[in-house]
Amino acid sequence: MEKPAITKFEIHPLLKQRWSPRSFTDQSVTKESIQNIFEAARWAPSSSNDQPWRFIVGFKGDKTWDMIMETLVDFNQKWAKLAPVLVLSIGKKISDKNGKPSRTFMYDVGQSVAHITFQAMYEGLFVHQMGGFSAQKAAELFKIPEDYQAITAFTIGHKGEPELLEENFADMEKSERIRRPAEDSVFSESFGNKSNLF
Secondary structure, three states, rough: OOOOOOOOOOOOHHHHOOOOOOOOOOOOHHHHHHHOOOOHHHHHOHHHOOOOOOEEEEEEEOOOHHHHHEEEHHHHHHHHHOOOOOOOEEEEEEOOOOOOOOOOHHHHHHHHHHHHHHHHHOOOOOOEEEEOOHHHHHHHHOOOOOOEEEEEEEEOOOOOOOOOOOOHHHHHOOOOOOOOOOOOOEEOOOOOOOOOOO
């Protein structure tokens, strides 16, 4: 089931098609696609070119996938079990350039994951990002150094039909995509004062 475009403006088709399914088929993801996806992340912008992103990738059936699954909250485990690929995004909290705490490391990791999301779409794949996981458990299981922080988990896979999911998740899968209008987010002169762009 394709989600309808949600914009009246002319944006890239991949942006129109992007959404976060919970249902995935059991079709495997090729090594080449995964390589391309993380190559896209490599070219994300970052403050002082610090490139603070790191990733732990698990494929269904391997130990890493099981360990990432263990970090997810119960709600996410119930649907993410269908995903062929699970990933943890991790950020380096200290700048390599000056050795000081980075104010933007989480923002920069977010940009790299955005690159991943759209390269995945180009590869015919979908990503679902999750904040519902235990960063502490991830740090323990994967022996993440103290100057790094697990930030999110996400799935990568081929979109499946809603019927593959438990009933309540299937209903969520069919729900309408809703976004706040751009004019409600873009201001000028003062916060909350709408720009005349729109």
